[in-house]
Amino acid sequence: MHRVRVRIVEDVLDANDTIARANRDDFDANAVTVVNLMSAPGAGKTSLLERVLGGLDGVRAGVLEGDVQGSLDAERLATLHVPVTQIETGNGFGGECHLDANMVRLSLPQVPLEKLDLLVIENVGNLVCPAEFRVGEHHRVMVCSVAEGEDKPLKYPLMFRACELVLVNKIDLLPHLDYDLDKFLYNLDAVHPGVERLLVSAKTSEGVEAWRDWLTRVAAPEAVPA
Numbered sequence: 149m150h151r152v153r154v155r156i157v158e159d160v161l162d163a164n165d166t167i168a169r170a171n172r173d174d175f176d177a178n179a180v181t182v183v184n185l186m187s188a189p190g191a192g193k194t195s196l197l198e199r200v201l202g203g204l205d206g207v208r209a210g211v212l213e214g215d216v217q218g219s220l221d222a223e224r225l226a227t228l229h230v231p232v233t234q235i236e237t238g239n240g241f242g243g244e245c246h247l248d249a250n251m252v253r254l255s256l257p258q259v260p261l262e263k264l265d266l267l268v269i270e271n272v273g274n275l276v277c278p279a280e281f282r283v284g285e286h287h288r289v290m291v292c293s294v295a296e297g298e299d300k301p302l303k304y305p306l307m308f309r310a311c312e313l314v315l316v317n318k319i320d321l322l323p324h325l326d327y328d329l330d331k332f333l334y335n336l337d338a339v340h341p342g343v344e345r346l347l348v349s350a351k352t353s354e355g356v357e358a359w360r361d362w363l364t365r366v367a368a369p370e371a372v373p374a
């Protein structure tokens with residue numbers, strides 16, 4: 149029984165990877181760099197995008213917004229005058245707690261890839277499942293806010309290992325919390341040694357320039373992997 153279940157999960161992930169490769173081919177054919185942005189609910193994904201998307205020098209950016217229900221984040225980001233496409237997993241995808249490659253594939257006809265250099269996919273807020281499903285992205289970034297506690301890398305290691313950049317957000321709250329930043333960074337290095345990290349606050353904009361620079365760097369034409 150157990151072996152059958154493992155086999156089914158493997159088949160689902162294999163099928164997902166096949167569709168993810170097709171998405172990746174479309175992104176590469178249009179020279180669009182794609183960043184999969186993940187976090188627990190409320191860590192600050194949308195806020196950190198609001199801070200940077202309007203001011204990416206020479207980079208034409210768009211967003212694919214993943215939510216279980218509604219378009220609140222898409223509406224926030226559309227005010228920045230960037231193209232935003234909404235995926236609601238509750239609308240035809242069983243209310244899944246993550247995006248998968250097929251959901252992204254079905255939404256691509258609504259994404260103006262030919263007019264973009266950078267597409268950020270804001271995944272559904274969840275610290276587990278999004279890390280298991282590749283969607284064809286080039287880069288995976290996660291946000292972990294200081295309000296979540298220092299132990300999160302130890303409790304959700306897959307997400308922290310899957311990402312090449314960790315944005316440690318809400319550092320403006322540090323004076324008000326019993327949160328040991330050194331302990332968090334120690335735990336982070338325990339599960340993903342040396343992973344790039346930026347300390348940021350979407351509220352005060354501290355560190356946001358480095359986040360903007362990171363996006364600009366990966367979106368440069370020569371940065372798109374062949």
Ligand SMILES: Nc1nc2c(ncn2[C@@H]2O[C@H](COP(=O)(O)OP(=O)(O)OP(=O)(O)O)[C@@H](O)[C@H]2O)c(=O)[nH]1
Pocket residue numbers: 187188189190191192193194195196221272273274317318319320321348349350351352
């Ligand atoms: N103090 C403080 N609050 C923040 C910061 N960043 C985000 N917030 C607040 O945290 C809450 C959640 O922020 P969002 O940007 O909506 O978080 P999210 O990760 O996009 O949330 P979901 O899409 O629902 O998963 C909002 O009330 C923000 O104003 C920050 O740097 N400092």
Ligand SMILES: [Mg+2]
Pocket residue numbers: 193194195221270
């Ligand atoms: Mg959001």
